[in-house]
Amino acid sequence: RFAEINYGPWDRLANNAPFIEGVGPKPAGANFYPADMTKEEFEAAAAEDPTLRSLYTVVVRGDDGGLRAVPYHEAYAAPMQRAAEKLRAAAALAEEPGLKRYLELRAEALLTSDYQPSDLAWMDMKDNTLDVVIGPIETYEDQLFGYKAAAETFILVKDREWSERLARYAELLPMLQEGLPVPPEYKQETPGTDSDLNAYDAIYYAGDANAGSKTIAINLPNDEEVQLQKGTRRLQLKNSMRAKFDKILLPIADVLIAEDQREHITFDAFFGNTMFHEVAHGLGIKNTLDGRGTVREALREHASALEEGKADILGLYMVTKLKEAGELDADLMDHYVTFLAGIFRSVRFGASSAHGRANMIRFNFFKEMGAFERDAATGTYRVHFDKMTEAMNALSEKILRFQGDGDYEGVAAFVAKYAQVEPELQ
Ligand SMILES: [Zn+2]
Structure with missing residues (x-):
């Protein structure tokens, strides 16, 4: 087994x-x-x-x-033919025309190893509830050169309610951009709305996607020519995230969150924070204020970690603002306490991972601002709502300024100061 x-x-x-x-x-x-x-x-x-x-x-x-x-298609002719037959049978049953067309083209691709037409058709498919991601896709299994794609399959059911909510929030990005806690020049760009972001439940995994750990988010297609023509689609797999929440986040919260605040650790807040992270990438600024170029170029090796840190904190900012605007029915305390528990989950990735470092920075920054406090007797942490809101706004401002200023030295000093794992957390 x-x-x-x-x-x-x-x-x-x-x-x-x-x-x-x-x-x-x-x-x-x-x-x-x-x-x-x-x-x-x-x-x-x-x-x-x-x-x-x-x-x-x-x-x-x-x-x-x-x-x-x-x-x-020659080396694995028999399984490829069998999969193609099944896809054609599924296409015959499909009611949604976009899905039907994609399934037919994907069947063809398995038999010819020419995947581009079906990748294009997949990006054109918008109204389907069922989705099938199938074929040789990711190259991680080829650790020698990274050239060879390994076969995999996901069968997914779109969560229409969440997908519609996400589309609605994407429309509200200009309003959210305007409200960012920075001077006007740091929010002068039009926020990017990547509306092709959807939530799904995964009902079947096979092959590469199913080997060892389970994929919880997909960003496809990988074909750059298709990306240029059609963009990409981001798929968040809700039920797989639920398993991560139940098996990892809850047990961590049982050890580290103050007992009377544990009721605020909810899956809705966990999933919401994850989804808002994705949308929040569109907020802020992509080019430095001095017109020298992109934030990415200016911040070099710190760019990714800072951008991920930005999306995390602005995701929380979005929740707060949408709640204030009456657009979101949520208990902010759930989002805040679950956010803190999420930091504990992610610092486990260690200081060698960009994601681990981003979480250490957030932890130490929040601690300095009194957003939470640790009870030495029980070793548990308690969120202070008002100070958490202040810390969220302060960290948002700091990151947005670093990005707008393209301040490489400033970011380097900030990372050196805050990306430390203190002994009590170790
Ligand atoms: Zn991200």
């Missing part, structure tokens, strides 16, 4: 340590390349035959001992 969960004899959550005696370490190139092939041999051969680098071929040794590319 453990081998089935891991799709092999290596423990994916323990850096692929083998758990069956005698199997040895996992090959970096998985099964995409011959086991005895060297990188040099591959590079030399790929200079002659670019199909060796294709996302959709396996590399094998030919009779002459040289390297040869075999397209997936």
